[in-house]
Amino acid sequence: xxxxxxxxxxxxxxxxxxxxxxxxxxxxxxxxxxxxxxxxxxxxxxxxxxxxxxxxxxxxxxxxxxxxxxxxxxxxxxxxxxxxxxxxxxxxxxxxxxxxxxxxxxxxxxxxxxxxxxxxxxxxxxxxxxxxxxxxxxxxxxxxxxxxxxxxxxxxxxxxxxxxxxxxxxxxxxxxxxxxxxxxxxxxxxxxxxxxxxxxxxxxxxxxxxxxx
Numbered sequence: 001x002x003x004x005x006x007x008x009x010x011x012x013x014x015x016x017x018x019x020x021x022x023x024x025x026x027x028x029x030x031x032x033x034x035x036x037x038x039x040x041x042x043x044x045x046x047x048x049x050x051x052x053x054x055x056x057x058x059x060x061x062x063x064x065x066x067x068x069x070x071x072x073x074x075x076x077x078x079x080x081x082x083x084x085x086x087x088x089x090x091x092x093x094x095x096x097x098x099x100x101x102x103x104x105x106x107x108x109x110x111x112x113x114x115x116x117x118x119x120x121x122x123x124x125x126x127x128x129x130x131x132x133x134x135x136x137x138x139x140x141x142x143x144x145x146x147x148x149x150x151x152x153x154x155x156x157x158x159x160x161x162x163x164x165x166x167x168x169x170x171x172x173x174x175x176x177x178x179x180x181x182x183x184x185x186x187x188x189x190x191x192x193x194x195x196x197x198x199x200x201x202x203x204x205x206x207x208x209x210x211x212x213x
Contacts, residue, residue, distance in 0.1 A: 009171030051166035080106035081201035117161035
């Protein structure tokens, strides 16, 4: 990933927070047919330090758990808020006109050696943990135990776990740090006025990095 220093994010807690808030990762592996990409929800465990471990599961019918290179690290990409930035929001436009559009985004790349897990106990516990994670906001969360046990066991038998201790964690927050303060103020105002989910989230990131600078 091209990573100019002004856009680099190295704080582990910030990188993990993005993963937690945007858990659908793109797993990129090298298979016998070349590069392969799968979109999978992940959980991240903080151990072992410093970067932690990513865990997920896939359908047993998905060849990714058998057909990946154990000698080459896999890559998981997590995409945070992202949105188009119009130069019309820049105060600099009024002063010089020398401005162009861009795209702001936050992304985390995790690398590590992938491992497939077929242990039924591990899989059952992971499915319960994954379900609890996403059901937590509901007033009456659905539990795996709400389904018949033989039905759950059959489904558990149809999946395979994936585990990847993270050897490298990279973060890129391209959130207008390269613009002067007056332009960043215009970006924040414009994004808030736009008001969609990505725009509001990006306005927060631009304002946060502006306050930190």
